[in-house]
Amino acid sequence: MEKHFDQELDALKSEILKMGALVENSIAESVESLKQLSEERARKVIAHDKMVDQMENAIDEMCVDLLALYQPMAADLRFITMVLEITTDLERIADLGVDIAQRVLELTGKPLLKPLVDIPKLAQLAQRMTKEALDAFVRKDAEMAKRVILLDNEADKLRNFVQKELLEDYMMKDPTTAPRALPLxxxxxxxxxxxxxxxxxxxxxxxxxxxxxxxxxxxxxQDK
Amino acid sequence: MEKHFDQELDALKSEILKMGALVENSIAESVESLKQLSEERARKVIAHDKMVDQMENAIDEMCVDLLALYQPMAADLRFITMVLEITTDLERIADLGVDIAQRVLELTGKPLLKPLVDIPKLAQLAQRMTKEALDAFVRKDAEMAKRVILLDNEADKLRNFVQKELLEDYMMKDPTTAPRALPLxxxxxxxxxxxxxxxxxxxxxxxxxxxxxxxxxxxxxQDK
Structure with missing residues (x-):
């Protein structure tokens, strides 16, 4: 029984990493569709989201089955309840990839307002943080997880910078840019x-x- | 043992409803702070969010303890794993109340761009949907839950209407309105x-x- 449980835990871990890889791909592809203003690529990101939803359901079911079958205690119990929370976050990340793809659909057919500099930087940061958070989970590496948390300040700064630039240098200077500035x-x-x-x-x-x-x-x- | 478990399940249900009431209050107060452009009320919403975070942690701990202590099966197991997912949603709803309060802080000191009509309607819908979703949970009423899901279309329509109006009738006609239109x-x-x-x-x-x-x-x- 114990051996089966360990095997099933490993399978669960591997499914979470697969779901993570799908989600990272969704972020990368959504921003690529923005760079190229490609309706086709944006629609692929939206269609692709079903796979992530199915994985969330499948992994949640694995967790409920593991809890029912093995009634794990302590660390294993906490691991499984955390998987339930992590799949919720991963699914929302994929939804945000879909949100980005929908903004791209609002933008296609018009030229991009400006060359993209900070949005791709922010996208790289988002992918890196997602990947490293999952790596920290699989390796049970608390120090790595703490470094991910510290990166969040940088994300806030980049977002504020992009917003300020689009608002002050575009929308306020030339109101006809608003429909192209707002999606960005x-x-x-x-x-x-x-x-x-x-x-x-x-x-x-x-x-x-x-x-x-x-x-x-x-x-x-701070007290570490 | 069985009786204790039932009592603890009831306690869990009552905590979820308390958390729901806090969260509904946070939505109502954030929109009230917007209507009044009251910095003081907005700051209260932000401060108040800690209570919601603490409740999420406490309820999640209750769930893990219940799983460890009673190793429930079938319907009870599913109920408890659902509580873990529902607290995540409730906590995010409260965070969105904080997001609204932060938009209010960006707006105070300047007059409101226009009398608010559709935003309060959307806020009422958001409160109603949150309340009815939790009522459906406590009463285990699937029909009520389905009605909540059907309301989501109305929310999308209201949001699109507000966005279109602010973009086309304000930002594009008079670019100086952009810093007041964007937070709305x-x-x-x-x-x-x-x-x-x-x-x-x-x-x-x-x-x-x-x-x-x-x-x-x-x-x-649809197949019901």
Whole structure:
């Protein structure tokens, strides 16, 4: 029984990583569709989201089955309840990839307002934070998770910078740019929200490892 | 043992409703602070959010303890894993209340761009959907949950209407309105996102009752 349980836990871990890879791909592809203003690529991101939804359902079912079948205790129990929370965050990240793709559909047919500089930077940060939060989870590496949390400030700064530029240098100077500036501004907000979800996952990882509530108690990060 | 478990389940249910009431209050207060452009009220919403975070942690701990202590099966197991997902949604709804309050802080000191009509309507819808989703959960009422899901279209319509008006009648006609129009536009988006979370909760309720995956499978709603 014990051996089967360990095998099933490994399978669960591998499914979470697969779901993570799908979600990272969705962020990368949504921003690529923006760079190229490609309706076709944007529609692929939207269609692709069904796979992520199916994975969330399948992994949640695996968790409920594991709880029912093995009634795990302590660390294993906490691991499985954390998976339930992490899949929720991953699914929302994929939804934000869809949100970005929908902004792209609002933009196609018109030239891009300006060359994209900070949005791709923010997208890279969002992918990195998502990937490292999941790596920290699989490796049970609290230090790595803490580094992810610290990156969130940078995401906030980049988002604020993009928003200020689009508002002050475009929308306010030339109001005809507003319909093209607003979707870009929202893309920056969607990407920053992805970084928030990656931060949530990192907080869950620390919670799982240290079994104390760092989530909503960032001051606890400082006493290490 | 059985009796204690039932008592603890009832306690869990009552805590979820308390958390729901806090969250509904946070939506109502954030929109009230917008109507009055009251910095003081907005700051109260932001401060108040800590209570919601603490409740989420406390309820999640209750769930893990219940799983460890009683190793419940079938319907009870599913109920408890659903509570873990519902608290995540409730906590995000409260965060969106904070987002609205932050938009209010960006607006205070300047007159409101226009009398608010559709934003309060959208706020009422967001509160109603949140409340009814939780009522459906406590009463295990799948029909009520389905009605919540159907309301989400109305939320999308209101949000689109607010956004179109602010963009076309304000930002594009008079670019100096952009810094006052953008926060209002974002408030409408935050409220619509609250409706999405209420919809998620309603989907979880149906899932719990019917033990089939309506979440991400809206077509299943139709075969009833």
């Amino acid at each position: 501004l929202l893309v920056a907000r969607h990407l920053e929200r992805i970084c928030d979800h990656a931060t949530n996952i990192a907080e869950d990882v620390i919670y799982m490892i240290e079994a104390r509530v760092v989530k909503h108690h960032p001051e606890l990060l | 536009l974002l408030v409408a988006r935050h409220l619509e996102r609250i409706c999405d979370h209420a919809t998620n909760i309603a989907e979880d309720v149906i899932y719990m009752i019917e033990a089939r995956v309506v979440k991400h499978h809206p077509e299943l709603l």
